Amino acid sequence: xxxxxxxxxxxxxxxLLLPFTVFAQKIRVQGTATYNGxxxxxxxxxxxxxxxxxxxxxxxxxxxxxxxxxxxFKLIARVAGFVDVAQPIELNGATTVVATIVFTxxxxxxxDVTVRPRLxxxxxxxxxxxxxxxxxxxxxxDGNITSALRTLPGAQPVGESGDLFVRGGTGTETRVYIDGLxxxxxxxxxxxxxxxxxxxxxxxxxxxxxxxxxxxxxxxQALSSALVLETEDLPVKSSAELTLSPVMxxxxxxxxxxDKKTVYGGGISHTSxxxxxxxxxxxxxxxxxxxxxxxxxxxxxxxxxxxxxxxFVNGGLSDVGLDRPNLDYEGVVNNIxxxxxxxxxxxxxxxxxxxxxxxxAGLSYNYNTDLTNVAARVDGGLRADSLVRQADRSALWQARxxxxxxxxxxxxLHVGTELQRVSxxxxxxxxxxxxxxxxxxxxxxxxDRLSAxxxxxxxxxxxxxxxxxxxxLALGYSTGTNGLLxxxxxxxxxxxxxxxLWQTTDIGYTNADHYIASxxxxxxxxxxxxEGFFKRYNHLIRTTPNLDNGGWGYxxxxxxxxxxxxxxxxxxxxxSYSFLDTKRLFLDYPxxxxxxxxxxxxxxxxxxxFFSAVQTNIGLSYTYGxxxxxxxxxxxxxxxxxxxxxPYHNLGLSIAHLMSVRKAQSVLVLTVSNALGNRQVFGYTYxxxxxxxxxxxxxxxxxxxxxxxxxxxxxxRRQEIINSQL
Amino acid sequence: xxxxxxxxxxxxLLAHATLAQSDKYQKAMEKNLAQFDTARTVSSLLGLxxxxxxxxxxxxxxxxxxxxxxxxxxNLANKEKDKNQIDSWADKAExxxxxxxxxxxxxxEISCLKATIHFARINVDFMSRGPKYSALGAEALQQxxxxxxxxxxxxxxxxxxxxxxxxxxxxxxxxxxxLAAKAARIFEQTPTGNPINxxxxxxxxxxxxxxxxxxxxxx
Numbered sequence: 001x002x003x004x005x006x007x008x009x010x011x012x013x014x015x016l017l018l019p020f021t022v023f024a025q026k027i028r029v030q031g032t033a034t035y036n037g038x039x040x041x042x043x044x045x046x047x048x049x050x051x052x053x054x055x056x057x058x059x060x061x062x063x064x065x066x067x068x069x070x071x072x073f074k075l076i077a078r079v080a081g082f083v084d085v086a087q088p089i090e091l092n093g094a095t096t097v098v099a100t101i102v103f104t105x106x107x108x109x110x111x112d113v114t115v116r117p118r119l120x121x122x123x124x125x126x127x128x129x130x131x132x133x134x135x136x137x138x139x140x141x142d143g144n145i146t147s148a149l150r151t152l153p154g155a156q157p158v159g160e161s162g163d164l165f166v167r168g169g170t171g172t173e174t175r176v177y178i179d180g181l182x183x184x185x186x187x188x189x190x191x192x193x194x195x196x197x198x199x200x201x202x203x204x205x206x207x208x209x210x211x212x213x214x215x216x217x218x219x220x221q222a223l224s225s226a227l228v229l230e231t232e233d234l235p236v237k238s239s240a241e242l243t244l245s246p247v248m249x250x251x252x253x254x255x256x257x258x259d260k261k262t263v264y265g266g267g268i269s270h271t272s273x274x275x276x277x278x279x280x281x282x283x284x285x286x287x288x289x290x291x292x293x294x295x296x297x298x299x300x301x302x303x304x305x306x307x308x309x310x311x312f313v314n315g316g317l318s319d320v321g322l323d324r325p326n327l328d329y330e331g332v333v334n335n336i337x338x339x340x341x342x343x344x345x346x347x348x349x350x351x352x353x354x355x356x357x358x359x360x361a362g363l364s365y366n367y368n369t370d371l372t373n374v375a376a377r378v379d380g381g382l383r384a385d386s387l388v389r390q391a392d393r394s395a396l397w398q399a400r401x402x403x404x405x406x407x408x409x410x411x412x413l414h415v416g417t418e419l420q421r422v423s424x425x426x427x428x429x430x431x432x433x434x435x436x437x438x439x440x441x442x443x444x445x446x447x448d449r450l451s452a453x454x455x456x457x458x459x460x461x462x463x464x465x466x467x468x469x470x471x472x473l474a475l476g477y478s479t480g481t482n483g484l485l486x487x488x489x490x491x492x493x494x495x496x497x498x499x500x501l502w503q504t505t506d507i508g509y510t511n512a513d514h515y516i517a518s519x520x521x522x523x524x525x526x527x528x529x530x531e532g533f534f535k536r537y538n539h540l541i542r543t544t545p546n547l548d549n550g551g552w553g554y555x556x557x558x559x560x561x562x563x564x565x566x567x568x569x570x571x572x573x574x575x576s577y578s579f580l581d582t583k584r585l586f587l588d589y590p591x592x593x594x595x596x597x598x599x600x601x602x603x604x605x606x607x608x609x610f611f612s613a614v615q616t617n618i619g620l621s622y623t624y625g626x627x628x629x630x631x632x633x634x635x636x637x638x639x640x641x642x643x644x645x646x647p648y649h650n651l652g653l654s655i656a657h658l659m660s661v662r663k664a665q666s667v668l669v670l671t672v673s674n675a676l677g678n679r680q681v682f683g684y685t686y687x688x689x690x691x692x693x694x695x696x697x698x699x700x701x702x703x704x705x706x707x708x709x710x711x712x713x714x715x716x717r718r719q720e721i722i723n724s725q726l
Numbered sequence: 727x728x729x730x731x732x733x734x735x736x737x738x739l740l741a742h743a744t745l746a747q748s749d750k751y752q753k754a755m756e757k758n759l760a761q762f763d764t765a766r767t768v769s770s771l772l773g774l775x776x777x778x779x780x781x782x783x784x785x786x787x788x789x790x791x792x793x794x795x796x797x798x799x800x801n802l803a804n805k806e807k808d809k810n811q812i813d814s815w816a817d818k819a820e821x822x823x824x825x826x827x828x829x830x831x832x833x834x835e836i837s838c839l840k841a842t843i844h845f846a847r848i849n850v851d852f853m854s855r856g857p858k859y860s861a862l863g864a865e866a867l868q869q870x871x872x873x874x875x876x877x878x879x880x881x882x883x884x885x886x887x888x889x890x891x892x893x894x895x896x897x898x899x900x901x902x903x904x905l906a907a908k909a910a911r912i913f914e915q916t917p918t919g920n921p922i923n924x925x926x927x928x929x930x931x932x933x934x935x936x937x938x939x940x941x942x943x944x945x
Contacts, residue, residue, distance in 0.1 A: 045776035047783070052754050054780045056773040080814065135854070236861040525809060572853075610853060615892050617853075658892055 027091050030064035031099035033057050033077055041079055041103060049074040049086070067091065077101045106448055136202045138619045138654055139606055144198045145208060146187070149227070150623065151604045153531070153559035153576040154212030157625040157648050158597050160682040160697050162187035162196040165597045166212050167535060168555030168582030169224030169512075172497055176227045177219060178205075179310065179348045181364040182420070184396050186227075188292065188318050189340040189370045193682070193697045194284075199294070199316055199342065205229045212559075213514045213533055214488040217439040217455025217472040218402065218416060223494045223512040223537070231310060231346075234263050234302060241267075245708035246275050250294075261304075266297035282700045287335060288321030307351030315343045323377065327687035327695060333377040343367040357405045366396040390427060394498070397421040411444035422463075429502040433463035433495070441472070451476040461495055463505050468493045470511075482523045488516045496541050508549050512537045525565035527574075532558050540586035553584025553592070573607040593641040596683055599625040599648070615658040623650045630683040633691040649678045665712045674703040751785055755922040762794060763926075768805055771798045775818075782825070789830035790922055796822035796839050797926075803846040812850050819843045834874030835924045841866035841883055860891060878916070879927040881909035885934055903938035906931050 033044040040061025047054035048067055055065040075089040083105040091097060139148040146164050149155055156165040163171025163186075176186040178200075190196035202208075207230035215226045235254055243250040250269025257263070271292040273282075296314040303309070318340045326332040348362040369392065376386035402416035420435040441455030455472040474488035493509040500507060518531035533556065540551030563574035580600055585592045594600075601624070608619040627644030635642065653672040660666060674680065680699055687693040758777050765771050775798035782791030799819035806812045820843055826836050844863035848855045864887060870880035885905035891897035909931040918925070 043772055045779065047776070047780045050784060052750075052777070052781050052784055054776065056769075056776045058769070236858060236865065522810075612892075 025070070026066045026068055027070075027094070028064065028066050028096045029053075029075070029089070029091075029099060030062070030096065031101060032061045033063065033079070033085075033101040033103065034061055035082070035103050037102050041082075044077050044079040044101070046101070047076050047078075048089070049076050075099055075101070077103070079103070082106055136208065138608055138617055138656060139621055139652075145200070145202050145205075145227075145229075146198060148202075149208075149210050151574070151576065151606050151621055152210060152212075153529075153561045153578045153602075154225075155602075156580075156597060156599055157602060157623050157650070158682070159195060159648070159650075159680060159699055160193045162190070162198065164225060164227065166225035167533065167557065167578075168553070168580055168584070168595070168598050170595075170597060173222060173224035173494065173512075174227060175219070175222035175225075176229065178229045178312075178346055179231055179362060180218070180228075180360065180400055180402065181346055181348070181362045181398060182221070182366075182396070183344060184366045184394060185342055185368045188316070188342075189338060189368070191320065191322060191336050191338055191372075193685070194700055197292075199314065199344070200229075204231055206232045213535065214472070214474060214490045214516045216453070217441045217457040217470070218414060220437055220439075220457050220459055220470065220492070221494050223492050223510060224535075231312065232300075233308065234260065234300060238263075240713040242711045242713070243269065243708060244711075245706065247271055247273055247706065248708070262299070262301045264297075264299040266295070268293075268295045270294075276701075280701065280705075283698050283702065284700055285323040286321065287323055288319060288337065290320040291318065293317040303351070305351060307349060310348045311346070313343070313345045315341075317341055325695065326376065327685065327693050328689040331378065335373075335375050335377050335382060337373040339371045341367075341369045353403070355405075357403055360400075360402045360404075362398075362400045364396075364398050366394075366398075368392075368394050391425075393423075393425045395423045408444075410446075411442050414441045414443075415439070424498040424501065426498075426502060431463055431498075431501050431505065433461050433501075435462070435495075436460045449478045451478075459493060461509075463501060464495065464508060465505075466508055468509055468511070483519065483521050485519050486517070488514070490514050500541050500543075500547060503547055507541065507547065508539060510537070510539050510541060510549065510551075526567075527561070527563040529561040530559070532556075535582075537584060537586075540584060542586055542588075544588045544590075551584065551586035551589075553582065553586065553595075555580060555582035555598075557581055570612075571607060571609045573605070575605050576603065578602040590637050590640050594629050596629050596631070596641065599628050601626040617654075617656045617658075619652075619654040619656075621650075621652040621654075623652075624648065628683065631686070632684070633686050633688075645681045645683055646679070648680055648682075649676070650680065651675045651678075661709075661711055667710045669706070669708045669710065671706045672703050674699065677703050751781070751788065752922065754781055755790065759794070759922055762798070765798075765801075768802060771802050771805070774798050775802070779822070787829065789826040789833065789836070792822045792826035792829070793836060793839060793924070796820075796826060796843070800839065800843050800846055803843070804849070809850050813847065816843050816847050819846070832873050834870045834877040834880060837866050837870035837873060838877060838880040838883060841870065841880070845883075845887070860887065863887065876912055878909040878912040878931065879924060881905045881912070882927045882931045882934065885909065886930070889934065889937075902934065906934040906938060910935055 029048070033041045033046070035041055042057055042059045042061060044057040044061070044063070045054065046057065046063050046065070048069060050073070051067065051069050053065055053067040053069065055063040057063045070091050073089050073091055074086050077085045082103040085101055085103055087099070087101065089097060089099055136145055136148040139151055144162070146162060149164060150157060154166050158165045158171070161171050164174040165171050166174055176183045185199070187198050188196040209228040209230075211226045211228070213225065219226045219228065235256060238254060238256045240253045241251070248269060248271040250267060252265065252267030254263060254265040271294075272289065274289040274291070277286055277289045294314070294316045296312070298310070298312045300308070300310045319338075321335065321337040323333045323335050326334050344364070344366050346362065346364045348360070350358070350360040353359050370390075372390040372392070374388045376383045398418065398420040400416065400418045402414055404412055404414040407413050416439050418435075418437040420433075422433045422435060424431055437457060437459045439455060439457040441453065443451070443453045445451050453472070453474040457470045457472065458467065459470070460467040470491045470493055472490040474486060476484055476486040478484050491511060491513050493511045495501070495509060496507050513536045514533065515535070516531060516533045518529060520527065520529040535555040537551075537553035537555075539549035540553060542548055542550045557578060557580040559576070559578045561574065561576045563572075565572040578601070580598055580602070582598045583592045583594050604621065604623040606619065606621040608617065610617045625648035627647050629641040630643055630645055631641060632643045651674065653675045655670045657668045658666070659668060680702060682697040684694045684696055758774060758781075761770065762774050765774055775795050778791045778795035778798065782788065782795060785791060796819045799815050799822060803812050803815035803819060806815055820840070823836055823839050823843065826839075827833065830836065841863040844859045844866060848859045864884070867880050867884045867887070870877055871884070874880075882905075885902040888898045888902035888905065909927065913928040913931060
């Protein structure tokens with residue numbers, strides 16, 4: 001019995017000492033980790049599966065660690081950018097075990113595919129950051145997205161219009177998409193030669209992608225450029241904002257639900273230039289100063305399955321009346337009155353489906369009415385018999401569905417369909433188009449450095465009874481860590497504008513071929529980009545001698561962009577230059593000439609700095625455009641469009657001061673466009689009866705000064721909770 | 727008798743194995759935390775992050791290894807000079823924080839870690855990210871203080887936020903000083919428990935308090 005107890009005691013002692021005796025034998029594991037046996041990989045996490053033991057490789061890819069484990073194990077190696085490596089390792093006998101780890105496969109997250117060389121990505125997630133929504137707000141001197149984009153290369157300084165004129169294209173060659181859905185009438189309607197502002201506030205969008213050419217097959221019907229806007233998702237907290245200014249007043253409310261999955265809200269604003277016009281009369285004689293009423297509402301919900309639903313509605317009314325001297329008859333004044341009503345709704349849903357598919361769907365409705373009355377005013381009285389009424393009504397229904405999936409590990413495939421029903425009416429002329437588009441596109445890594453985007457887009461428009469197929473191609477080659485060299489080609493089709501379709505539908509699509517080569521360098525807070533392009537326009541619409549597709553044209557040029565947030569502490573600046581050589585034969589042009597909306601040289605400089613001591617951000621922007629051609633009827637046909645306007649100079653100033661108004665976050669904003677008051681002439685209107693008589697087309701307000709106070713009321717109780725802690 | 731001995735031995739064996747395991751965990755954590763307290767370089771933080779991750783992958787019920795791996799990644803995000811890389815460290819830190827969160831839900835320390843990760847993201851672009859991520863960070867701190875009203879670390883981080891944010895955007899220098907003082911008091915009064923529990927923050931509280939006492943701070 002005692003023997004048994006003693007055996008038990010001995011055993012017990014032995015057991016207690018077990019860890020210090022049997023496992024005390026240490027084994028050293030060492031080795032290297034490389035990519036394909038050549039490039040040593042630092043920062044690789046090496047671990048002996050199921051134990052604490054392991055190490056991290058040094059700069060030369062070496063690692064070493066000690067272990068007390070024994071037997072067959074798995075050695076696991078992990079590092080960002082590569083697929084994990086697991087290999088068996090035998091730990092017995094030897095005091096040193098050598099392991100050689102070779103990574104062979106790069107892990108590709110398709111977010112990193114950078115074959116969009118021409119996209120100016122304005123979101124800050126993406127590496128292609130050029131501007132953020134905040135940049136838009138501090139760059140534009142009028143709160144317009146398009147004005148901020150005009151400081152980027154490729155956009156022309158066409159001050160008499162609110163549209164974007166890109167690389168020798170007209171304003172209608174740039175189309176705007178919100179969450180993938182086309183927006184007609186992105187800007188308010190305005191009388192001719194008067195710039196109109198955007199109907200959408202820049203703060204609505206988290207991302208602004210401005211493509212100046214060669215854009216994806218996911219978009220179409222724009223010969224020159226696509227502006228792709230993405231709306232905000234869920235905010236961090238509920239808030240309310242009040243805007244007060246001599247020219248406008250507005251209020252918006254954004255309410256986040258308790259579970260933080262739903263946000264809803266809306267806003268209204270009213271803009272009137274009445275007071276402003278009294279203090280600083282405009283260059284035109286307003287009989288009704290411009291007034292705008294805007295309203296919007298939205299609901300966004302994140303579902304438990306990860307799906308995101310967004311609904312958005314935006315409506316507006318505007319009204320303007322002005323007198324313009326009739327150049328043909330002395331003493332006669334044309335009174336123009338324009339009333340606009342518009343509505344835009346957008347419903348989108350996106351979610352992940354089974355087996356790696358992602359789905360995005362959208363529905364939208366667009367409605368716009370312009371009522372224009374033009375009457376002659378003689379000796380102060382309106383001549384009723386001279387009244388011309390024009391009622392333009394357009395409506396657009398559209399549906400879109402896109403699915404995408406990661407295929408072959410290195411390729412993302414997008415397939416989509418768009419259906420639109422467009423109705424365009426002027427007085428009694430009306431046409432209706434059913435438009436169908438389908439596209440497929442792949443974005444892939446061919447090798448570690450070479451990426452490609454290949455797309456094909458098919459379109460059919462019932463009004464033209466014609467279909468088209470447009471190929472799109474882009475190749476990117478990464479040179480070193482920050483450089484990207486890329487080339488792209490694409491064909492882009494666009495339906496003729498509505499005023500031609502009212503006359504005849506026996507015409508076809510206009511199209512353009514883009515060839516682009518670019519190089520960009522993206523380092524820490526510094527971006528450099530140089531781009532050369534050639535664009536060939538085919539089948540442009542001519543109105544004389546007959547209305548047909550007999551026009552053509554070309555545009556070629558070079559653009560340089562440099563942005564730097566680093567060299568000068570606290571200062572963010574960018575410089576851009578565009579050289580553009582373009583000629584076209586279209587509309588009533590008798591010969592192939594440089595069109596009136598193209599400046600040969602355009603340059604701009606933007607500089608911003610936040611002065612933290614006084615909580616003030618000051619921004620300056622300067623834009624130069626060389627003289628643009630205009631038609632002078634006094635010249636012979638051979639000299640068509642040979643005159644040039646004076647060069648364009650515009651210095652913009654923006655000051656934003658952060659402050660608190662009764663504890664509410666507030667920003668006091670002062671912006672001035674054309675601060676130096678340079679005379680800007682965009683062109684001339686000539687009298688048809690007396691060609692020696694002309695009128696310069698100038699900005700409506702020069703300079704224009706805006707002062708406004710934006711007050712944000714945080715509708716949350718954070719402060720109270722903190723107070724209860726003290 | 728024989729069975730009794732065998733049972734006894736088995737019991738001892740089992741208890742011993744468990745004890746040895748928890749002892750091993752405690753020792754490994756203590757050893758690595760000693761390094762963590764003095765880790766300043768990127769390579770040492772990275773090594774520690776990987777080590778804590780390895781411990782976490784073995785100790786499937788412990789939240790602290792992932793918490794510290796997250797702290798290392800968050801510090802790496804703050805040390806990162808390449809602004810394009812900050813988010814990848816912050817993403818890593820966030821994935822560790824959520825793993826810790828799943829092992830220990832409603833933990834004030836983890837909420838506080840999440841707040842510091844949000845603040846790290848602001849460095850990518852102060853002007854455009856400041857409003858969003860400081861609000862997210864403040865919210866995580868609020869959560870941390872709701873979960874444990876006496877978490878001195880959450881108080882210190884909140885005090886730093888209150889001190890640096892502009893007035894009107896949640897900044898309040900007087901409140902920052904009050905919070906720092908309260909945090910310092912809690913640090914002094916709280917007995918040192920298990921040395922592997924979170925204990926950082928005392929120096930920051932003292933430093934902040936010192937700034938509060940300087941006359942220039944009383945603007």
